[in-house]
Amino acid sequence: MGLDLHCPITLLELLAQFNKGIWGSDEANTSPLKSSYTELTCQNHIEIDIEELTLTLKDTNIVIKKINNRSIVHELNHILKQLGKHYIFLTMGLTEKPYEIFVSVDEDSLQEPEPFGESSEPEVSSYYKFWGVYFESKEDAMIYDLENHKYIPADLDFYMTDED
Incomplete structure (x- = not known):
């Protein structure tokens, strides 16, 4: 299932409300997404x-892809915390807001592909390694390294398959 939530707030407003406990938690301090899913x-x-959750905000889209079973349900609040922690870096020192943040970029896509049959189920920690970030001022997506707080050079190639 794919979810597309349209939120009439900005990224900064979402993070401020999340940090105050207004957005993303209920009276029992649990995730409304997790409660609704259950x-x-x-x-x-x-x-x-x-499979995919998109938060469509006034100024930014946040696209979160499934990594493994129920990973979005369990990790959404942690991902929002990371957005807050990395806001300064994600906005290039508050100089430009990204129009899309893609959580997460698979580390394997930044390296040589594994031989057939050797791939393994990605870990939830993959959400907190690399994100694809799109800016109006840049022609291509940039890859943000959460651990080192910097953008790294790499190509993000998204392939679409033809379905007949």
């Missing part, structure tokens, strides 16, 4: 998962 799966007696 209720949905219980009522329907089927196992579903979120």
Whole structure:
């Protein structure tokens, strides 16, 4: 399942509300996404998962891809915390807001591909390594290294398959 949430606030407003506990948590200080997901799966007696979550804000889109089972449900609040921690770097020192943040860029896509049959299930920690960041002033996406707080040179190639 894909979710696209349209939020009539800016990235900075989202982070401010998240840090105050207004957005992203309820009275019990749990994630409303996690609570809603649990209720949905219980009522329907089927196992579903979120393949992609897009937060469409006034100034930025945040696209979060599934890494493994229920990774978005479990990690959304942690991802939002990381957005807050890296806001200065993601906005290039508050000089330019990205129009899209893609969480996460698979580290393997920055290296040589693994031989067939040797790939493994990505770990949730992959959410906190590399993000694709798109700016109006840049022709191509940039890759942000969360651990080192810097942008690294690399090509982000997204391939689309033809489905007939």
